[in-house]
Amino acid sequence: MYFSAMLTRVKQYISKQDLFGFNDKILVALSGGADSVALLFILKKLGYKVYAAHCNFKLRGTESVEDEAFVRKLVHDWQVEAHFTVFDTRTYAKEQGISIEMAARDLRYHWFYELCKQNAYTKIAVGHHLNDSIETLLLNLSRGTGIKGITGISAKNQNVVRPLLCLNRDEIEALLNQENLSYRHDSSNDSLQYMRNIIRHQIIPAFKTINPAFEQVMVQNLLNFQDVASIYDNQVEQLKEQLISHSGNRLLIDALKLSELPYKATVLFELLSPMGFSYDSVSKTFKALDSEPGRTFFSETHQLLIDRTQLIVEPVDTNNEVFVIDNINNMGGLPFSLQASALPANEFVMDKNSQVGCFDASILSFPLTFRHWNRGDRFYPLGMKQQKKLSDFFTDQKIDRFTKDKIWIMESKQQIAWLVGHRIDDRFKVTGKTREVIVLKSE
Numbered sequence: 189m190y191f192s193a194m195l196t197r198v199k200q201y202i203s204k205q206d207l208f209g210f211n212d213k214i215l216v217a218l219s220g221g222a223d224s225v226a227l228l229f230i231l232k233k234l235g236y237k238v239y240a241a242h243c244n245f246k247l248r249g250t251e252s253v254e255d256e257a258f259v260r261k262l263v264h265d266w267q268v269e270a271h272f273t274v275f276d277t278r279t280y281a282k283e284q285g286i287s288i289e290m291a292a293r294d295l296r297y298h299w300f301y302e303l304c305k306q307n308a309y310t311k312i313a314v315g316h317h318l319n320d321s322i323e324t325l326l327l328n329l330s331r332g333t334g335i336k337g338i339t340g341i342s343a344k345n346q347n348v349v350r351p352l353l354c355l356n357r358d359e360i361e362a363l364l365n366q367e368n369l370s371y372r373h374d375s376s377n378d379s380l381q382y383m384r385n386i387i388r389h390q391i392i393p394a395f396k397t398i399n400p401a402f403e404q405v406m407v408q409n410l411l412n413f414q415d416v417a418s419i420y421d422n423q424v425e426q427l428k429e430q431l432i433s434h435s436g437n438r439l440l441i442d443a444l445k446l447s448e449l450p451y452k453a454t455v456l457f458e459l460l461s462p463m464g465f466s467y468d469s470v471s472k473t474f475k476a477l478d479s480e481p482g483r484t485f486f487s488e489t490h491q492l493l494i495d496r497t498q499l500i501v502e503p504v505d506t507n508n509e510v511f512v513i514d515n516i517n518n519m520g521g522l523p524f525s526l527q528a529s530a531l532p533a534n535e536f537v538m539d540k541n542s543q544v545g546c547f548d549a550s551i552l553s554f555p556l557t558f559r560h561w562n563r564g565d566r567f568y569p570l571g572m573k574q575q576k577k578l579s580d581f582f583t584d585q586k587i588d589r590f591t592k593d594k595i596w597i598m599e600s601k602q603q604i605a606w607l608v609g610h611r612i613d614d615r616f617k618v619t620g621k622t623r624e625v626i627v628l629k630s631e
Contacts (some may be wrong), residue, residue: 191367194230194359197354198354199234200354201343201354206344207344207349207350208236208313208349211237212311213307213311214231214236214309214310215239215300215303215311215312216231217241217243217300217314218259218263219242219255220255220258220259220262220371221315221371221372221373222361223317223352224314224315225370226364226371227313227351227352228268229266229369230351230352231313231351238268239269239307240269241270241271241272241300242256243275243299244274244275245275245277246276246277247277247292247376248375248376251374255374275295275296277291277295278291280295297348300312310347311347311348311349312349314349315352316341316352317352318353318354318357318407319356319357320341320353321353321410322340322406324340325337325339325340325406326392330387334461335420338413339414339417340414424455431459437502439463439500439501440498440499441456441459441498441499442497443477443495443499444497446477447478456470456473456474460473460501463489465485465490473485473499477494477499481496490503491504495588510557511523513555513556513557516530516554516626523596525631526608529627532624533618533625538618541629543609543631545606545612545627545628545629546617546626546627547605547618548625549622549623550624551600552626553601554600557598557600557602558596558598559597559599560594561595566578566604567603568613569581569611569614570613570614570617578592581607581611596608596609598628600616606628608630
């Protein structure tokens with residue numbers, strides 16, 4: 189009877205949260221612990237198409253080996269197709285400069301996503317339950333968080349789903365005992381070297397001495413916080429429409445409109461955090477808004493420039509490649525389109541379009557090298573007899589930092605001949621003595 193009622197609760201929760209349907213192919217993250225065993229058992233009993241994936245992180249010696257052996261036997265007995273892998277988690281954590289916990293998470297989810305691509309799995313199911321959600325709330329509070337951080341664990345995140353969030357730890361263990369299902373105990377869950385375990389074994393029991401119904405109260409708190417977060421998110425989306433515009437892959441934030449808003453620091457955090465900007469970097473950006481135009485900030489994936497009236501955000505450009513063109517008949521292979529032609533000077537008509545570069549063929553020599561600018565680069569802008577730093581030229585032309593980092597520089601004999609799409613070097617210009625002209629047109 190108890191089991192039947194629990195199945196009904198999970199089935200209703202899956203439906204209410206729209207987690208998946210009976211046509212989905214569900215990959216269950218199966219560690220062998222109580223939560224994952226219960227998850228696989230329940231989904232299988234409910235009739236869903238389930239598959240399993242087990243990771244050996246090599247963190248607990250023989251225990252890790254025994255976990256894998258347990259899972260192999262389990263999926264064999266239950267006739268569930270399963271995948272297994274082994275990770276050198278400590279080495280990966282050291283190489284990436286991250287914690288063991290974060291390394292294990294990165295490794296397993298990367299593998300899960302690969303399995304989904306290879307096998308057409310549509311969902312990844314993990315065994316988080318209600319107590320995990322409460323612990324996450326408290327953990328986020330201890331580290332500092334916004335509204336989203338106090339809503340606990342979400343029922344779904346893209347194709348990752350959590351069907352057991354409607355159950356608590358005691359209910360899951362009661363189910364396993366009633367059905368005589370064995371599972372593995374992870375001894376690392378007892379170690380107080382992990383913050384989550386301190387919350388689980390010390391902080392929550394302390395709260396229970398204050399209020400024995402602490403967990404039930406937190407269930408209602410989570411529901412309240414989730415409602416508040418929904419209202420909050422709706423307001424943030426409206427503000428995004430007012431403040432944000434796009435130009436190519438750039439996101440432009442209107443700094444003037446932002447400055448007129450109440451709680452503008454919080455609004456700025458909500459605009460930037462989806463692109464990986466931390467609370468600390470957003471705080472520094474906010475402080476620099478009025479006094480430090482031209483300053484840049486970085487997340488792992490994006491860069492932000494404080495421009496005169498706006499914030500410019502775009503993906504980090506990691507392209508440091510150099511391209512070499514050997515002759516005028518082979519202009520392919522560049523990351524942009526460049527058309528080339530050579531003609532006698534008496535047939536040449538000057539084109540003042542900045543996208544067109546016209547050069548004296550006797551001075552412009554192949555091979556030509558194309559690269560991005562470096563600090564200290566200098567050239568002779570067309571019409572000038574003195575050198576000018578590229579950085580000063582960009583400033584004079586009011587070219588922002590992100591744009592100048594994308595400008596291609598063309599060199600001939602290690603001399604800058606052209607800032608592609610902007611200005612040629614005076615030394616390479618067409619004169620009355622020019623007999624042949626090379627015309628390059630960028631698109």
